[in-house]
Amino acid sequence: MxxxxxxxxxxxxxxxxxxxxxxxxAMAALLVAVGLVLTMAGVAPQRTGTHAAIIxxxxxxxxxxxxxxxxxxxxxxxxxxxxxxxxGLLTMSASVQxxxxxxxxxxxxxxxxxxxAALGIVVVLGIVVGVVSxxxxxxxxxxxxxxxxxxxxxxxxxxxxxSRDITRGSQPFYGVPRDVGxxxxxxxxxxxxxxxxxxxxxxxxxxxxxxxxxxRGAAAIGIDRRFxxxxxxxxxxxxxxxxxxxxxxxxxxFSPKDFYFGLAFTTLAMLIVGGMTxxxxxxxxxxxxxxxIELVRRVEGGGEIGGIVIPPxxxxxxxVLALSMxxxxxxxxxxxxxxxxLNLLKRLGLSGPPTAAAEPxxxxxxxxxxxxxxxxxxxxxxxxxxxxxxxxxxxxTGIIGPNGAGKxxxxxxxxxxxxxxxxxLAIAGEPVTRFAAHRVxxxxxxxxFQNIRIFPRxxxxxxxxxxSRxxxxxxxxxxxxxxxxxxxxxLAHLAEQPAGSLPYGLRRRLxxxxxxxxxxxxxxxxxxxxxxxxxxxxxxxxxxxxxxAERRIGVVLIExxxxxxxxxxxxxxxxxxxxVIAEGTPAxxxxxxxxxxxxxxxxxxxxxxxxxxxxxxPSNPTGEFSxx
Ligand SMILES: Nc1ncnc2c1ncn2[C@@H]1O[C@H](COP(=O)(O)OP(=O)(O)OP(=O)(O)O)[C@@H](O)[C@H]1O
Numbered sequence: 166m167x168x169x170x171x172x173x174x175x176x177x178x179x180x181x182x183x184x185x186x187x188x189x190x191a192m193a194a195l196l197v198a199v200g201l202v203l204t205m206a207g208v209a210p211q212r213t214g215t216h217a218a219i220i221x222x223x224x225x226x227x228x229x230x231x232x233x234x235x236x237x238x239x240x241x242x243x244x245x246x247x248x249x250x251x252x253g254l255l256t257m258s259a260s261v262q263x264x265x266x267x268x269x270x271x272x273x274x275x276x277x278x279x280x281x282a283a284l285g286i287v288v289v290l291g292i293v294v295g296v297v298s299x300x301x302x303x304x305x306x307x308x309x310x311x312x313x314x315x316x317x318x319x320x321x322x323x324x325x326x327x328s329r330d331i332t333r334g335s336q337p338f339y340g341v342p343r344d345v346g347x348x349x350x351x352x353x354x355x356x357x358x359x360x361x362x363x364x365x366x367x368x369x370x371x372x373x374x375x376x377x378x379x380x381r382g383a384a385a386i387g388i389d390r391r392f393x394x395x396x397x398x399x400x401x402x403x404x405x406x407x408x409x410x411x412x413x414x415x416x417x418x419f420s421p422k423d424f425y426f427g428l429a430f431t432t433l434a435m436l437i438v439g440g441m442t443x444x445x446x447x448x449x450x451x452x453x454x455x456x457x458i459e460l461v462r463r464v465e466g467g468g469e470i471g472g473i474v475i476p477p478x479x480x481x482x483x484x485v486l487a488l489s490m491x492x493x494x495x496x497x498x499x500x501x502x503x504x505x506x507l508n509l510l511k512r513l514g515l516s517g518p519p520t521a522a523a524e525p526x527x528x529x530x531x532x533x534x535x536x537x538x539x540x541x542x543x544x545x546x547x548x549x550x551x552x553x554x555x556x557x558x559x560x561x562t563g564i565i566g567p568n569g570a571g572k573x574x575x576x577x578x579x580x581x582x583x584x585x586x587x588x589x590l591a592i593a594g595e596p597v598t599r600f601a602a603h604r605v606x607x608x609x610x611x612x613x614f615q616n617i618r619i620f621p622r623x624x625x626x627x628x629x630x631x632x633s634r635x636x637x638x639x640x641x642x643x644x645x646x647x648x649x650x651x652x653x654x655x656l657a658h659l660a661e662q663p664a665g666s667l668p669y670g671l672r673r674r675l676x677x678x679x680x681x682x683x684x685x686x687x688x689x690x691x692x693x694x695x696x697x698x699x700x701x702x703x704x705x706x707x708x709x710x711x712x713x714a715e716r717r718i719g720v721v722l723i724e725x726x727x728x729x730x731x732x733x734x735x736x737x738x739x740x741x742x743x744x745v746i747a748e749g750t751p752a753x754x755x756x757x758x759x760x761x762x763x764x765x766x767x768x769x770x771x772x773x774x775x776x777x778x779x780x781x782x783p784s785n786p787t788g789e790f791s792x793x
Pocket of ligand 1: 543544546547548566567568569570571572573574575
């Protein structure tokens with residue numbers, strides 16, 4: 166039994182969260198150290214540092230969204246602007262308002278708030294604005310969503326310009342108290358960085374990264390893409406608007422064009438240079454780019470260096486930024502940090518993988534998946550035709566049939582990945598006919614895919630954790646459950662490696678571990694032995710029989726390896742031309758003339774069948790667990 170302070174800490178705080186907190190503290194300490202150096206260096210460096218810290222907050226807001234969801238956003242700059250105008254209006258003195266904004270609605274006039282109170286309002290407003298602007302947006306995904314963020318940038322800009330009574334239109338909005346200095350900007354930037362670092366380890370951050378890596382794989386473990394994306398968007402908009410609030414009190418005067426394409430481009434370039442997928446990337450991107458911009462600005466306006474007269478080169482800063490962005494995308498697509506976080510604890514050898522949890526209790530009730538009259542028509546093709554099957558938890562069911570028979574389509578309809586044209590479906594008595602894949606997963610179905618769908622940029626542990634945390638309360642406990650599944654499939658020693666580095670056979674194992682981490686009532690495997698050598702196939706057979714016996718879950722597998730099917734399965738469903746043509750024990754199916762005619766007619770199949778006949782186990786009509 167675990168004992169002592171370390172054991173208690175591990176039980177309460179997940180390893181990943183502990184690491185994130187230490188990283189957040191380290192980055193904050195770094196910012197404070199830079200701030201102290203700048204304080205001693207004079208007024209001009211302090212102003213540069215303050216501006217950089219505010220820009221860092223804006224870049225971090227972009228990182229929280231784009232870095233986790235993989236959707237490049239052009240829209241955040243607009244929301245930085247919105248935050249600037251809100252804080253400007255709330256903190257401006259009434260006398261300045263009276264002269265600069267004569268037609269300001271009374272609701273907005275004369276607040277004269279301190280910055281902190283105005284930032285509090287910005288946070289609340291940011292949540293509302295984030296949800297309202299994101300809700301229609303994230304029906305889209307991928308590049309469609311990216312283009313929609315560009316449209317949002319234009320909409321926010323247009324609204325700011327058009328709201329003349331409130332913003333002075335395209336004229337400068339002036340008279341905002343200039344109260345933001347280095348020691349306001351740095352703590353806010355440190356907080357934003359800490360939030361970003363912790364966000365990626367939270368369930369929502371894990372889900373967002375899973376969606377970014379493989380949308381269908383994420384849906385199969387119960388992740389709702391729309392909710393996840395909307396949450397990440399709203400959280401990032403809060404940070405963007407807070408950055409805008411600081412910018413307002415740093416500049417004192419600004420106009421909508423300060424928060425348009427120029428800012429969108431600069432912040433995006435900084436994030437790409439540093440590395441979009443980590444908070445460390447945001448920090449290093451801003452640091453490196455700020456230094457480069459400062460150096461280039463000295464040349465841009467012209468001057469004399471060592472007696473050589475340099476003419477003004479306007480637009481040089483943007484050109485250098487664009488060039489560095491292209492260079493990074495070309496030479497180092499993951500950015501300077503390569504997508505890595507600091508991970509101080511791991512680097513110092515102070516944190517290893519979590520311990521594995523004990524097995525969950527075996528299921529006691531007999532449950533079924535019931536499909537009636539399931540049909541799927543594609544233009545001109547009936548992929549599945551009026552299929553009716555019952556898949557219980559007390560046996561391993563094999564679904565076989567020739568290529569193109571409709572097996573995968575049948576499974577995809579059951580798993581919610583393909584909407585049936587007609588028919589009904591129920592899992593454990595719950596009607597799930599029109600459920601999206603993530604809802605079917607939550608109803609108790611874990612699955613793997615014919616074309617493996619792991620999350621390659623996440624570690625093996627994260628791949629499984631993102632599933633276990635759906636059913637295990639508490640991240641620390643979910644981590645231990647994930648370790649248990651990795652141990653089961655023999656991958657625990659690779660827990661902290663990126664999944665993308667795994668060879669093909671091990672990826673299949675990881676996918677099985679991820680599906681089992683959902684603690685599903687049903688495990689559906691689409692060609693699990695494809696690409697495995699005989700030793701791996703034997704391992705898979707043993708592991709499946711063992712897990713079925715221990716956990717008492719229903720296993721359904723589509724498999725072309727007839728030997729494996731006949732050896733492992735209690736029941737077999739045969740599909741041909743989209744129809745279920747036979748159903749029964751392996752012995753019954755092998756003797757069925759329809760099966761022999763339609764599916765096993767070829768010489769090779771007949772030979773396999775003959776070979777496997779002796780190895781086939783007896784039928785299991787009582788539904789007893791035969792693999793205990
Ligand atoms: N998205 C789709 N659009 C059009 N036709 C499709 C689509 N998906 C599947 N089909 C067709 O439906 C039929 C059944 O395909 P399915 O992949 O379900 O068969 P299968 O039995 O799993 O085949 P295999 O063993 O080769 O994987 C095939 O004719 C296939 O071409």
